[in-house]
Amino acid sequence: MMDKIEKFLTVSLYKYLYNQKDSEDQIKNDLIKERIESFQWITLRHLELEVTLDNVEVATLLSKAIQEISRMHSSLAPEDKLSCNTKCCRTVISMLQVCSATSVNADVFLPALIYVLIKANPINLQSDIQYIMRFTNALRLNSGEAGYYFTNLCCAVAFIDNLQADQLSMTTEEFERYFSVLLLLLHEVKNCPNIFYCLFYGSVIILIVVDI
Amino acid sequence: MTSTSKTSKFKVVLLGEGCVGKTSIVLRYCENKFNEKHLSTLQASYLEKKLNIGGKRINLAIWDTAGQERFHALGPIYYRESHGAILVYDITDEDSFMKVKKWVKELRKMLGNEICLCIVGNKIDLEKDRTVHVTRAEDYAQSVGAVHFHTSAKMNKGIEEVFLNLTKRMLAAQDDNTNTAGKQGGSRKSVVIIDDEPLQQSSGCCGSS
Numbered sequence: 398m399m400d401k402i403e404k405f406l407t408v409s410l411y412k413y414l415y416n417q418k419d420s421e422d423q424i425k426n427d428l429i430k431e432r433i434e435s436f437q438w439i440t441l442r443h444l445e446l447e448v449t450l451d452n453v454e455v456a457t458l459l460s461k462a463i464q465e466i467s468r469m470h471s472s473l474a475p476e477d478k479l480s481c482n483t484k485c486c487r488t489v490i491s492m493l494q495v496c497s498a499t500s501v502n503a504d505v506f507l508p509a510l511i512y513v514l515i516k517a518n519p520i521n522l523q524s525d526i527q528y529i530m531r532f533t534n535a536l537r538l539n540s541g542e543a544g545y546y547f548t549n550l551c552c553a554v555a556f557i558d559n560l561q562a563d564q565l566s567m568t569t570e571e572f573e574r575y576f577s578v579l580l581l582l583l584h585e586v587k588n589c590p591n592i593f594y595c596l597f598y599g600s601v602i603i604l605i606v607v608d609i
Numbered sequence: 610m611t612s613t614s615k616t617s618k619f620k621v622v623l624l625g626e627g628c629v630g631k632t633s634i635v636l637r638y639c640e641n642k643f644n645e646k647h648l649s650t651l652q653a654s655y656l657e658k659k660l661n662i663g664g665k666r667i668n669l670a671i672w673d674t675a676g677q678e679r680f681h682a683l684g685p686i687y688y689r690e691s692h693g694a695i696l697v698y699d700i701t702d703e704d705s706f707m708k709v710k711k712w713v714k715e716l717r718k719m720l721g722n723e724i725c726l727c728i729v730g731n732k733i734d735l736e737k738d739r740t741v742h743v744t745r746a747e748d749y750a751q752s753v754g755a756v757h758f759h760t761s762a763k764m765n766k767g768i769e770e771v772f773l774n775l776t777k778r779m780l781a782a783q784d785d786n787t788n789t790a791g792k793q794g795g796s797r798k799s800v801v802i803i804d805d806e807p808l809q810q811s812s813g814c815c816g817s818s
Binding site: 445490494499500501502503504506507508539540541542545546548549551552555556559564565 | 618620627631632636651652653654655670672673674675676677679680682683686687689690
């Protein structure tokens with residue numbers, strides 16, 4: 398009953414409850430989005446994950462997980478947003494189960510979720526997390542499978558927020574080089590109409606330049 | 610009060626470095642499996658176990674945490690609202706014991722004496738390679754108000770006892786809380802109103818917006 402009321406109220410009042418313009422959350426949304434964008438060079442190896450993306454099944458599950466988490470912002474009720482995250486996390490676990498010879502524990506699950514989050518770079522991430530925390534029954538967030546997965550989502554965001562070189566099995570020098578080159582590139586891409594598209598594939602950057 | 614007929618729900622966090630065997634322990638307990646071929650089809654990051662102790666129904670939710678050093682700072686996000694913690698080290702690996710000490714400090718700092726702790730020395734099947742001495746580990750556990758256990762997930766030794774002891778202590782802590790708080794019926798749904806406390810606490814309600 399409480400859940401139904403919660404859903405009804407949050408959906409009807411969505412535009413008042415969710416993310417006001419120029420709010421702190423909105424600023425944080427843009428910051429996280431930009432930060433994740435600058436981390437597109439991160440590979441599975443940096444996170445010490447042994448996932449073989451050549452495997453069709455693995456690749457399919459990875460893109461499904463990315464889709465699920467990207468859908469979060471378009472759901473209205475906190476419960477539905479939460480369920481997008483749960484579906485994403487379950488898919489991540491299925492993906493790991495295909496690759497792994499041992500059981501899937503948090504030591505592999507969290508880095509895999511971080512990877513999915515980086516590749517998905519969902520919009521309004523901060524707003525969604527805050528909205529779920531503010532308008533979901535606290536009991537649901539601290540217990541149950543959905544609560545566990547939501548906690549992992551928060552962990553993944555916190556990790557990306559504070560990411561340093563030593564957490565990626567690389568030297569500070571390498572890290573800064575990657576990071577600064579990418580920030581510069583992103584800036585260039587924004588300002589230069591000639592660069593049509595910028596792709597990051599592992600550590601290779603592909604620029605498509607259109608001559609106008 | 611209807612608390613005896615209600616199911617008590619407890620959140621237990623599982624902490625331990627990569628190779629100490631924390632996953633084996635929890636899989637052994639919840640699924641009674643070890644090193645079997647179909648183990649890879651299991652997921653061990655979040656597990657639930659139903660128990661019945663003295664007529665009381667209990668539901669344990671076991672939250673695995675990423676044990677690598679790089680994720681250390683995320684600990685507090687996992688610990689929130691935990692009733693118990695199981696800290697696993699490998700008796701042949703001194704470093705894994707030092708790591709347990711670090712976690713204990715953090716848990717006590719964040720959750721005080723509210724959280725029940727079990728420290729588990731795993732891999733006693735490798736007793737001959739032991740580097741963490743029994744008395745040292747037990748004395749340490751006692752000094753921080755934790756209970757120490759020795760287990761072997763491989764030989765299925767001592768695991769049941771860890772969870773049983775932890776659950777009994779969590780139940781006792783819950784009963785203590787019920788008695789002191791009076792109105793709190795063991796469920797986290799209820800709101801505790803303390804009259805002589807002028808501090809306003811945010812109640813997780815939507816009042817702030």
